[in-house]
Amino acid sequence: MPTTPSLFAEPGPTIVRVIDVETAGHRLEDDAVIEIGSIDVDLATGVIGNPLQTLCDPAGVAINPHARRVHQISDAMLDGAPPFAEAVRPFASAGLYAAQRASFDRSRLRLTGRWLCTYKLALRAFPQVRAHGLQSLVKYVPLDLSEVRPMLEGLHPHRALYDAVCTAVLLRTIAATLMPRCHDVDDFLERAERVSHEPALLARLRFGRHKGVALAEVPDAYLEWLLREPGMEADAVFTARHHLRLRSVRGARKMPATAV
Known part of the structure; x- marks a missing residue:
């Protein structure tokens, strides 16, 4: 049935x-x-x-x-x-x-x-x-x-x-x-x-001048450098892109609304 x-x-x-x-x-x-x-x-x-x-x-x-x-x-x-x-x-x-x-x-x-x-x-x-x-x-x-x-x-x-x-x-x-x-x-x-x-979203970088530093404390310029560097490991690139995007969203939320 x-x-x-x-x-x-x-x-x-x-x-x-x-x-x-x-x-x-x-x-x-x-x-x-x-x-x-x-x-x-x-x-x-x-x-x-x-x-x-x-x-x-x-x-x-x-x-x-x-x-x-x-x-x-x-x-x-x-x-x-x-x-x-x-x-x-x-x-x-x-x-x-x-x-x-x-x-x-x-x-x-x-x-x-x-x-x-x-x-x-x-x-x-x-x-x-x-x-x-x-x-x-x-x-x-x-x-x-x-x-x-x-x-x-x-x-x-x-x-x-x-x-x-x-x-x-x-x-x-x-x-x-x-x-x-x-x-x-x-x-x-x-x-x-x-x-x-997906690649791993690292909590800390495993190399370089910011090795072991929490990602929230790594400067934008260094994360942007990671994206440009040829041959960079996938986990680091994925993590850098994630944190730059997150900061961009947070920055946009903090901007005062413009008058229409």
Whole structure:
């Protein structure tokens, strides 16, 4: 029996699969995924659960010594691990993903769906925080990990599930901060996805005479120079253009109305 279509749009999904990978530590074309971890967070309820993790056979790709020092995954731990194509299948059932540096994880996992970047979103939600790496955000926001401590047992930062769980708490905290500016969860996700695909809106410049200075304190002339400089990184150009446009709008609002 046919149903009458709703006059209103159906609410979209609210569960995000927050995912993290550890790799052999090479350029994309030479890299290999050696661990995947994920956790789901429902942005409508705040519930975090369904942890998944697996090691992956690197298929003969040697692990970069620096990468090994970071994640501490040994060759012995990878003995008998499934190949990537098999290991990634349980993670592919979600249509909405998030990662701290989404471009990195997305390029390695090649999972289709919508992606959010918590690094870029954290820059919007917490511009005053001194650094926006994951563990810096855990420390300086700060993030309350007490609820998820049982999921972190036996792990450490830079293991895939550990970082995925921390990122899920980060995403939930970002949503709590930014959602009041949005109409509903769908509106938040739409805006968050757009921000995630733009260059990062930096809180501070990472180079030059104004390195580390809050953008509000960087002179117009320097921001205009950034726009003219050939080969300037996309994040810096995007940030400079944003702040110059914002200042222009604010300046126009302050101008006295002229007589007609």
